[in-house]
Amino acid sequence: MSDGHEHNGHENVPSRQRRRFPGISSRTYEHPADRSALVALRKLSGFDTVFKALSGLLPERSLRLLFLSDSVRVSDQQFAHLNVMLRDACYILDLEKVPPMYVNQDPQPNAMCIGLDEPIIVVTTGLVELLDEEEMRAVVGHEVGHALSGHSVYRTILLFLTSLAVRVAWIPLGNLAIMAIVTGLREWFRKSELSADRAGLLVGQDLQASMRGLMKIAGGNHLHEMNVDAFLAQAEEYEEGGDLRDSVLKILNVMPRSHPFTTVRAAELKKWAESRDYQRIMDGHYPRRDEDKDTSVRDSWRESANHYTTHVKSSKDPLMKLVTDLAGGAGDLGERVRRGFGGFTGASPQPPQGPETDTPDSSGDEQPPHDKS
Helix, strand or coil, rough: CHHHHHHHCCCCCCCCCEEEEEEHHHHHCCCCHHHHHHHHHHHHHHHHHHHHHHHHCCCCHHHHHHHHHHHHHHCCCCHHHHHHHHHHHHHHHHCCCCCCCCECCCCCEEEEEECCCCEEEEEEHHHHHHHCHHHHHHHHHHHHHHHHHHHHHHHHHHHHHHHHHHCCCCCCHHHHHHHHHHHHHHHHHHHHHHHHHHHHHHCCCCCHHHHHHHHHHHHHCCCHHCCHHHHHHHHHHHCCCCHHHHHHHHHHHHCCCCCCCCHHHHHHHHHCCCCCHHHHCCCCCEEEEHHHHHHHHHHHHHHHHHHHHHHHCCCCHHHHHHHHHHHHCCHHHHHHHHHHHHCCCCCCCCCCCCCCCCCCCCCCCCCCCCCCC
């Protein structure tokens, strides 16, 4: 894509051909739950004004000064290879204004996109040292996807509210109210990470590189000791394994996190890469940015609801299977819950006596395909 290299002032990034997406709307790659929330927020009258007014309360200015003074700003003179990737990613996704990018000294592999008025991207030295060029390209595309979607605004608010919750912990019910909002924002943000993973794939257009990057984030720089298929099998085992106790623990484990678990992200990205939606995008059929104003909030919420309904119905998780059974009119709630928790004794679930032989592992003997997107 020589025209892209001329646009960005760089000539050799990368050698293989990739598709560019002129005028692409972030709705193209956004997860349904992420998209519905963003469409609704963008439709709110005065939304931008309110959040700009909040900027004085948020630590954005302080963060910008902190990174400017104590990190390395990516440019043609500093971390030039990252600057090439950044400008290239902005060209692929047609993001006209290239956000500032900083490298921060931190052995923990991490990256983020924050800011209200203008997004800034921060990557840690741990991440830069861990990933090869194509893996890092997917990460940079991931962060540019955040910028294009406007996720940086809500990420900044999430950081602020999390900090505020600690400060008002002494006020009766004050911490609970803020943490309720934070919990909701975290659930949305986990979905936004799935959206950004898709953006990273659109930029890198190399699924194996995206998979390798996620594996390295989970297990370190030991690719010779890891296997993509085995890594994805972990996600399937996590999804369908255990009983209702494990389902509850999964919920408790993920609630404080801003990101989905790494194996789940890999499985979701692989499913999307194999979908008809992805192929249509690569063929040049995708929503344009100039159509965003005409997007229906109702349609976006309907699509999000349909996604969750499909996910619950096709999930192999014991709790989701129980919900599906009950929604389908299955009776004997007490017995199903007792069996789901191993009889409350730690024993293996036993099939009920009598004509009914339906167990949590064979509900209706209909096992839909594994759903991870």
